[in-house]
Amino acid sequence: MSIYILSVLSVSTAIVFISTFFCKPVKEKMSHMVFVMAYSMCFGMAIGFYLGLIFQKDLLLATVASMWVSGLVGLLIGLKIHLHSMMEGFFSGLMAGMMGAMLSAMLSVNQAHFLIMISVLLTVGFGFLCSLHFLSNSFVNFIEKYFYLFLISCCITLFVVYVTFPASFLKAEDSLAKSTSKYSSHLNDEKQKKSGPNFKDEILVNWDININNNEYQSSQQELRKNVKVTLSLTNFDSIEHDIEISPFIFEPFNERIKTIASHQHGNNIEKQEHSILHLHTEPESTNKLTFVPKVSGTYQYYCTIPGHKELGMIGIIRISN
Structure with a gap:
């Protein structure tokens, strides 16, 4: 369960981070900031729910770890774009990680498991959207030509993640x-x-x-x-x-x-x-x-x-x- 979730989140974040290297500066920086904020919040909620269950007997540790992991991811996503995007990603991830960890402590294992699955699916979905957005200026013709192929690939990936998502969590507990x-x-x-x-x-x-x-x-x-x-x-x-x-x-x-x-x-x-x-x-x-x-x-x-x-x-x- 742990390896699966961390692998999916890591791969999704790596793809988004790499796509930021091809992001060209634009006059309207707000669109980039919105995508950085959205991905940071999805990732923060996912890692918050996950660490909240892993460290369910230590709420402080779960909250602090979730805040800094998700904040760091938001910071890295906005690093190559703009200083404002870095700040937006850092504090969005910080807030989402804190909320996820604190909410996880109030839920049963089954309830938290369901929210982890939903937040992981959101992270993967927004990861695809962020990558397309950051690559759109550099590869506009290529993306327009194969847009529907990218869309179908996103749907198939979400379906695979949903079907293969582990059915139980913390079996040892x-x-x-x-x-x-x-x-x-x-x-x-x-x-x-x-x-x-x-x-x-x-x-x-x-x-x-x-x-x-x-x-x-x-x-x-x-x-x-x-x-x-x-x-x-x-x-x-x-x-x-x-x-x-x-x-x-x-x-x-x-x-x-x-x-x-x-x-x-x-x-x-x-x-x-x-x-x-x-x-x-x-x-x-x-x-x-x-x-x-x-x-x-x-x-x-x-x-x-x-x-x-x-x-x-x-x-x-x-x-x-």
Whole structure:
């Protein structure tokens, strides 16, 4: 994935940079500046999204690296044209790289992967347009004669990049989270149907939830009423997360863990005891809670950190009789 993206961006930038050596000075410098700005912004967004995922645990490093790489590319593109084009390309790339890296930190892997593909396609497309524009004065007759051939070549290149673009990103990160869940115990009482006030003391079910790239990855889809459950919340991200189910009637087993968290992310609201299951975890850590579900049904769990629920940190758990 990394080699593919860097290769496409490098080849596209090299073609645009070489074409600037054939660019003749014109009275209207604004047209050159617009093309330099457009390419610098496309490249900056692409490299920003990419480095934002590569260094997702260090937002400062991702932002600084994206700004300087894209700024340098914009500077080089405008180098042979004019001083104003150099400044336009440098600061356009700087701004686009910063926005791409910061936005990437707010997205899931799949969302960022989609934006990387779009920005890479835009970079390649504008690369063709920039090259034609910079070469138009020196090779005007040649370009006019073979203009449609250049246009078809651009479309074919975009199609090839789209078709061959990798379907996944950061597989190592995803496999790490999935491999961790393999060591958790799964529901082993699906064929057993027992009831009674003491049944919860006889069987313990593990419900493991891994948090990776602002996403819940749960090992359980269904639990049983009156069966003791140990919820293990593992946070692989570099920011804090939590899980809350409300309303949810249960009996807690850990006296030190309360149903209402000591920290509040929203408005302080008085809630009924044991009607809200809430578990918080710090970055790159694990926290556990043992409880017994008392009412069957389908429940939604979510992260109460502001903005995380809106980003898709939501899951469904079913409690059967």
